[in-house]
Amino acid sequence: MNRLHRWLNGKWAVPVVSGLLIIASWVAGGLGGAWNPTLTPQWWVDAGAHATGSAFFALADAFMLAAAVVAGYGIVVKAVRSLLVKHISIDLLVSVAAVGAVIIGNFWEAAAVTFLFSVGHALEAATLNKTRSALAELVAVAPDVAVVMRDGEQQEIPANQVRMGEIVLVKNGAKVPVDGQVVAGSGAIDEASITGESIPVEKSEADVVFAGTVSRGGFLQVLATGVGADTTLARIIHRVEEAQDAKARTQAFIDRFSKWYTPGVMLLALVAGLVTGDVVLALTLLVIGCPGALVISIPVAIVAGIGRSARNGILIKGGEFLETSAKISAVAVDKTGTLTEGTPKLTDVIVLDPTSKRSEVLRWAAAAEAGSEHPLARPILDSAREEGIAPTGIPGEVTPVPGKGIVSEVEGKRVLIGNPPLLEQYGIYDDAGSAERAKELAAQGRTPMIVAVEDRVIGLIGVADQIREDAPEMVRRLHAAGVEKVVMLTGDTRLVAESIGAATGIDEIHASLLPEDKLDAVAALQAQGHTVAMVGDGVNDAPALATADIGVAMGAAGSAVAVETADIALMGDNLLKLPEAIGLAKRTVGVMKQNIAVALVTVVALLAGVFAGGVTMSIGMLVHEASVLVVILNAMRLLRNAGGVTAMPRKVRTAPRARAETEASHA
Structure with a gap:
C-alpha cells in the first residue's frame, strides 16, 4: 500500500495514467470504426450496431477528455498560482491552449499537449536530478556513525553526536566522522571526496583529517576539532547548494527576457487568431511559443x-563566477606556497664579520626570529635547534618592516634581519659587501637575509624554497586553456623571482612587492583589458584577491574562511586544478551558448512550420519537449571528465604541509 501511495505521488503517475486513458480512447475509437470506417467488420455493419458504434465514439471522446484533465489539472493549478503572484508562466500558455482545444472540441490535441508536457516534466526532473548527482554524492559520503572513547571504552554513536575535543577512532575501511588532528597512530586516508585526489595521503601524528574521507589502511586516534555542520564536508555541501542556485549574468538576462517573451507569445496568438479567424492557429502558437x-x-x-567541479575538489562560488572564469585571460600567482612548496629551508650561513663565527650568526638570527610570525623564521629556528643553539625563554620585541625585514630586541641589543634597504633605513653602513653577496645568493634562487647586530653587519643567511614539481606544467596548461599571460607577484627579490620564473615558464615577473603593490599590479592587468584571476593563500594577498575578477584560494580544505569567501576554492594542494577549473568554466559556457542556440532555433523553426502549415499543437509540443531534453542531455556532458584537464598522476603523498601565509618580505 505504501509503495502504491509513493508511486501515485511520484513524477511518473500523471503521465502514465494520462497515457493509459489516451490508449483507451484509441481502442474505443477503433471499436467504433473511428480509425478507418472502411475497415469496420461486415458483421458489425450487418448487426446494425451503428448506435453502439456511436456510443464507442462518445466513450473515446470521454477517455481523451479524461486524459487531458488528468495531465492538465496540475498544469492549470501551477498556472493559476503563478498568476496570483503576477507571473505569466509557461504553464499558463499550455493551460490556455489545452482549455481552448477542449472548448472547440479538439480533445485529442488537448490530451496530447498536456500528456507530452507532463512527460517532459517527468523526464526533466529525472535528468536534472542526474545533473545534481555530484551534490548527492557529497551528501552520500557524509559519515553516519563514529567510534569514540568514552569512560575508557569504545562506543559507537551517530556521527552528529560526537563532541568537540573527543577522541575518535578511525579503523581501516571506516569513514572519518569529524574534522580533527591525529594524536596517535598512522594510516592512509582517501581524500577524494574533499580534494578530488584519488591517491591516498599518509597521515600520522599532528596531521589533519577531514570528515567524509575514508581510511585505506592503518589505525588513527583523532582529536575532534570540527563536528556536524562545522566540518569541511558540511561547508562544501552548503557552498555547492548555494552555488548551484546562484544565477549567472546570462541566466538573469534570460529570466528578464522570458518575463516579456511569454506575454508576447500570448499577444501574438491573440492577434493571429483575430486576424485569421483561425482559433486552432492561435492555440498552436501558444504551444510552440513555450520558452521552456x-x-x-x-x-x-x-x-x-x-557539480562536476565540486566532484573534482574545485568549489566555484556560483554561476556568475563560473561565467567570469571562462573569460580569464591573465592569471596572477603568488610565489611562496603557490609556485613553491611553501616550506623553505636554510641553505647558507655566510660569515661577513671576521670577529664572528658561523654559529654566532645563526644564533643571533634565530634569537631575532624567535618572536616573528614570518614563514622564513621557521627554517632558521629549525636549523638552530638542530645545532643546539636555539633561543630559550620569552622572545624579545619584534618590529616588522614591510618589504624590508624585521628589527628585534635580543639581550639588550638591536638585531636587524632583512635586505639592503633595511640597513639604509637604520643608517647601517654596509662595509662587509653584504649587498653583493646577497645578489649572488638571489641569482641562485635563494632568499638572502642580511644579519646586523647594533650597527655592524655580521653575516648573511640564505633560505631556499623548492619549486613545486607541477608548477611548470600548470603554466603550460594555463596557456593551453587560453590564458594569455601568467604573472608572478612576489615580495621576494627580483633575482630570486627571475630564477623561479625561468624554471616555471612565467610570462611576467613583479618582485619586491608590498601588499598594496600586488593590488596595483592586478589593477594594471585589468586596465590592459584582461580578466584577471589572482591565486594566493596569504594574508598579504587579500587586497589583490579582492581586486581581481576571480580570487582563487589554494589548499582551502583546512580553511573555513577560504571555502566561504573565495570565488574559486581549490580544496587540494594540486596546482593543476587551476587550469582544470578554467577549462571546465569554458566548457560550461560553451554548453550554455549551445543550449540557447538549440532553444531559439527550435522556436523559430516551429513558428515557420505553423505559418507554412503542417505543425499541429501535438507536434509542436512534442518538438518543444524534445528540445528541452536535448538541452538537458547536452548539459549532462559536463558531468564527464574532459580529456587532458585532469591532474597528472602523483606519488603517494604525505599529509599536506602548512603553507606560508605571507610573502618573503625579508628579501
Whole structure:
C-alpha cells in the first residue's frame, strides 16, 4: 500500500495514467470504426450496431477528455498560482491552449499537449536530478556513525553526536566522522571526496583529517576539532547548494527576457487568431511559443558544471563566477606556497664579520626570529635547534618592516634581519659587501637575509624554497586553456623571482612587492583589458584577491574562511586544478551558448512550420519537449571528465604541509 501511495505521488503517475486513458480512447475509437470506417467488420455493419458504434465514439471522446484533465489539472493549478503572484508562466500558455482545444472540441490535441508536457516534466526532473548527482554524492559520503572513547571504552554513536575535543577512532575501511588532528597512530586516508585526489595521503601524528574521507589502511586516534555542520564536508555541501542556485549574468538576462517573451507569445496568438479567424492557429502558437528550453538552458548547465567541479575538489562560488572564469585571460600567482612548496629551508650561513663565527650568526638570527610570525623564521629556528643553539625563554620585541625585514630586541641589543634597504633605513653602513653577496645568493634562487647586530653587519643567511614539481606544467596548461599571460607577484627579490620564473615558464615577473603593490599590479592587468584571476593563500594577498575578477584560494580544505569567501576554492594542494577549473568554466559556457542556440532555433523553426502549415499543437509540443531534453542531455556532458584537464598522476603523498601565509618580505 505504501509503495502504491509513493508511486501515485511520484513524477511518473500523471503521465502514465494520462497515457493509459489516451490508449483507451484509441481502442474505443477503433471499436467504433473511428480509425478507418472502411475497415469496420461486415458483421458489425450487418448487426446494425451503428448506435453502439456511436456510443464507442462518445466513450473515446470521454477517455481523451479524461486524459487531458488528468495531465492538465496540475498544469492549470501551477498556472493559476503563478498568476496570483503576477507571473505569466509557461504553464499558463499550455493551460490556455489545452482549455481552448477542449472548448472547440479538439480533445485529442488537448490530451496530447498536456500528456507530452507532463512527460517532459517527468523526464526533466529525472535528468536534472542526474545533473545534481555530484551534490548527492557529497551528501552520500557524509559519515553516519563514529567510534569514540568514552569512560575508557569504545562506543559507537551517530556521527552528529560526537563532541568537540573527543577522541575518535578511525579503523581501516571506516569513514572519518569529524574534522580533527591525529594524536596517535598512522594510516592512509582517501581524500577524494574533499580534494578530488584519488591517491591516498599518509597521515600520522599532528596531521589533519577531514570528515567524509575514508581510511585505506592503518589505525588513527583523532582529536575532534570540527563536528556536524562545522566540518569541511558540511561547508562544501552548503557552498555547492548555494552555488548551484546562484544565477549567472546570462541566466538573469534570460529570466528578464522570458518575463516579456511569454506575454508576447500570448499577444501574438491573440492577434493571429483575430486576424485569421483561425482559433486552432492561435492555440498552436501558444504551444510552440513555450520558452521552456530557453529558460532551462542556463541553470542546467550551471548545475552540471558546478557539480562536476565540486566532484573534482574545485568549489566555484556560483554561476556568475563560473561565467567570469571562462573569460580569464591573465592569471596572477603568488610565489611562496603557490609556485613553491611553501616550506623553505636554510641553505647558507655566510660569515661577513671576521670577529664572528658561523654559529654566532645563526644564533643571533634565530634569537631575532624567535618572536616573528614570518614563514622564513621557521627554517632558521629549525636549523638552530638542530645545532643546539636555539633561543630559550620569552622572545624579545619584534618590529616588522614591510618589504624590508624585521628589527628585534635580543639581550639588550638591536638585531636587524632583512635586505639592503633595511640597513639604509637604520643608517647601517654596509662595509662587509653584504649587498653583493646577497645578489649572488638571489641569482641562485635563494632568499638572502642580511644579519646586523647594533650597527655592524655580521653575516648573511640564505633560505631556499623548492619549486613545486607541477608548477611548470600548470603554466603550460594555463596557456593551453587560453590564458594569455601568467604573472608572478612576489615580495621576494627580483633575482630570486627571475630564477623561479625561468624554471616555471612565467610570462611576467613583479618582485619586491608590498601588499598594496600586488593590488596595483592586478589593477594594471585589468586596465590592459584582461580578466584577471589572482591565486594566493596569504594574508598579504587579500587586497589583490579582492581586486581581481576571480580570487582563487589554494589548499582551502583546512580553511573555513577560504571555502566561504573565495570565488574559486581549490580544496587540494594540486596546482593543476587551476587550469582544470578554467577549462571546465569554458566548457560550461560553451554548453550554455549551445543550449540557447538549440532553444531559439527550435522556436523559430516551429513558428515557420505553423505559418507554412503542417505543425499541429501535438507536434509542436512534442518538438518543444524534445528540445528541452536535448538541452538537458547536452548539459549532462559536463558531468564527464574532459580529456587532458585532469591532474597528472602523483606519488603517494604525505599529509599536506602548512603553507606560508605571507610573502618573503625579508628579501
